[in-house]
Amino acid sequence: MTMIPERPLPAPIVDVFTAPFWQAASEGVLLIRRCKACGEAHWYPRPFCPHCASDDTQWVPASGRGTIYSFTVARKAGPVPYVLAYVTLDEGVTMLTNLVDGEVEALHIGQRVQVTFRAGEGGAAIAVFTPCTTP
Amino acid sequence: MTIKRKACIAGAWEHPLRKAPDKSTAQLHYECARGALADAGLDFKDVDGYFCAGDAPGFGMLSMVDYLGLRVRHVDSTETGGSSYLSHVSHAAHAIATGHCDVALVTLAGRPRAEASSGVAAAARPNVPEVPFEAPYAPVTLNAYALAAMRHMHEFGTTAEQLAWVKVAASHHARHNPHAMLREVVTVEDVLASPLVSDPLHKLDCCVVSDGGGALVVVRPEIARSLQRPLVSVLGAGEAVKGQAGGRVDLTYSGAAWSGPKAFEEAGVSPHDIRYASIYDSFTITVVMQLEDLGFCAKGEGGRFVADGNLIAGVGRLPVNTDGGGLCNNHPSNRGGITKVIEAVRQLRGEAHPLVQVPGCELALVNGIGGLLGTRHGSATLILGRD
Numbered sequence A: 001m002t003m004i005p006e007r008p009l010p011a012p013i014v015d016v017f018t019a020p021f022w023q024a025a026s027e028g029v030l031l032i033r034r035c036k037a038c039g040e041a042h043w044y045p046r047p048f049c050p051h052c053a054s055d056d057t058q059w060v061p062a063s064g065r066g067t068i069y070s071f072t073v074a075r076k077a078g079p080v081p082y083v084l085a086y087v088t089l090d091e092g093v094t095m096l097t098n099l100v101d102g103e104v105e106a107l108h109i110g111q112r113v114q115v116t117f118r119a120g121e122g123g124a125a126i127a128v129f130t131p132c133t134t135p
Numbered sequence B: 001m002t003i004k005r006k007a008c009i010a011g012a013w014e015h016p017l018r019k020a021p022d023k024s025t026a027q028l029h030y031e032c033a034r035g036a037l038a039d040a041g042l043d044f045k046d047v048d049g050y051f052c053a054g055d056a057p058g059f060g061m062l063s064m065v066d067y068l069g070l071r072v073r074h075v076d077s078t079e080t081g082g083s084s085y086l087s088h089v090s091h092a093a094h095a096i097a098t099g100h101c102d103v104a105l106v107t108l109a110g111r112p113r114a115e116a117s118s119g120v121a122a123a124a125r126p127n128v129p130e131v132p133f134e135a136p137y138a139p140v141t142l143n144a145y146a147l148a149a150m151r152h153m154h155e156f157g158t159t160a161e162q163l164a165w166v167k168v169a170a171s172h173h174a175r176h177n178p179h180a181m182l183r184e185v186v187t188v189e190d191v192l193a194s195p196l197v198s199d200p201l202h203k204l205d206c207c208v209v210s211d212g213g214g215a216l217v218v219v220r221p222e223i224a225r226s227l228q229r230p231l232v233s234v235l236g237a238g239e240a241v242k243g244q245a246g247g248r249v250d251l252t253y254s255g256a257a258w259s260g261p262k263a264f265e266e267a268g269v270s271p272h273d274i275r276y277a278s279i280y281d282s283f284t285i286t287v288v289m290q291l292e293d294l295g296f297c298a299k300g301e302g303g304r305f306v307a308d309g310n311l312i313a314g315v316g317r318l319p320v321n322t323d324g325g326g327l328c329n330n331h332p333s334n335r336g337g338i339t340k341v342i343e344a345v346r347q348l349r350g351e352a353h354p355l356v357q358v359p360g361c362e363l364a365l366v367n368g369i370g371g372l373l374g375t376r377h378g379s380a381t382l383i384l385g386r387d
C-alpha cells in the first residue's frame, strides 16, 4: 500500500468576497454558498446564485462530509504525485479538491470522505479531503 | 437563418514542421496563411475577414491583422481553446451569409515544443472567479481529462483496453503520414504498458506536443466555384459551453451532446450518414465521449464502439482522424481543432493518403473539445459536404 504523497500547497487568493471563506477555513470550517431565493447551494462560491441569478445568497457551513465523485492520481504534473478529485458534499454540490492521508490503492469512486485542512504557503488553511474513519 | 451551403472551405493547409525552434509564432501564422491561400488559389489581398484565437501572439487579432498586412472588414477572435477554429468556420459562414465578408482566413500556430511548455495550468491569474477555489488543487489539463475518464469507467464499465484502441487506430493512420510525429503502429498492449501519467490515463493515451499550425480559407460559394478546387460546403454547425453547473458536476457527457444535435439538424443529416469523422483527440477518452455524445453510439457504449479497430480506415465502420490525429500526428499550440478540419477537407476532396482515403467521401463531421473536459470546456461541431 502506498500512502498518498503530500505536496506543498500555494497561498490562497483572498479578496473582499472570499475573506469570510478563508477565515472560516482557518477555524476548521468549510463554507459553501446557499441561495435564500431558491434554496439551492452552489459551488464554487459566488456573490449570486448561478441557478436562479438572485443575489440573495449567504455563506453557510458545510457538514464537511461527502463522497468521491471522481479522482485521479496525478503522477506527472509536478515533483510530487497528488490526488485530484471531485467530492460531492452531502449538501449536494461537487467541488474540486485534493485527497490526502489515504492509501492510493484503496481510493474508489463512492468512497466516503471528510474535510480536513492543510496549511498553504504563508500558513492559510486550505480544505482537502481524507477517507472517513467513521461511516 | 441557416448557414447551410452559404460558404465553402476553399483552402486548407497544415504546417509540415513539428518542431520550429527557428521560427516565431507569428511567422508560423503567416506561413499557414500563405499555404491555405495558395491551396485555394487566392492571395492575401483577397482576404476581407480574419479569424484567430488565443494562440495568436501579442494583442491577438490586432497584432495579427497588422502583422499579416490584411485589410479586413470582419474579424472574430472567439476563444474556446482547441475548438475555437471550428467555431471560426461557423462564424465565417455566418459572416459570409450576411454579407460581412467574402474571403475569411482562419489561422492557428504555436511552438509549445520549442518553448518546452505543454498543457494549461490553472495559473494563479488574478480576477478569474474559479481560480481561488481550484488553483490550490492543481487541476492541469491532463488530470482534468483523467477525472472524466475515471468516472466514465465507473459509470459504464469502460476499460483501459478500450481507450487504448483509439490510440491504436491513430497509429495505424499515422504510419501513412510522413509528417506525423509518431509513425510506429502500436498495440493495445503497448498503450497499457506505457507509464500511468494520471490514472486511468497512460502516456500513450495522451496527444503529442508539437509545434506548427494550420490555416483555412472560407469563401462565398460563388468564389469557391470560380476556383480550381473540389467544392467543400459548410452544411451545419453547433456550439456549446459546458462547465460545472454551479456544483452539479456531471462528467459523463461532453458539450458535444449539445453542439452535435444542432449541427445535424442544420445539415439535415444523421450520424448514420457520416462517412468520415475528425474527432478532437486530446486524449483517448475525449474521442470516446464525443462519439457517444454525437450519437455514433449510445451513451456508455463508446468504449465498445472504438474497440477492435472500429476507427481504422478500411477496417472499421467509422474512420476517425485519418491523418493520425493529435495522438500521433501533431497538436500545434496544444490545440487540435484546425487540423481536424483540414483532414476532413482532405477526405471530402479525395486528397487524403490513398491508404486511408474513404472511397466517395461526401459527408464528414468534425468535432472539437476545447479547454478542460473535466472542468469547463467548449464544444463545436461542423458538418461538411462535398458538392
Ligand SMILES: [Zn+2]
Pocket: A035, A036, A037, A038, A039, A040, A049, A050, A051, A052, A053, A054
Ligand atoms: Zn437561487
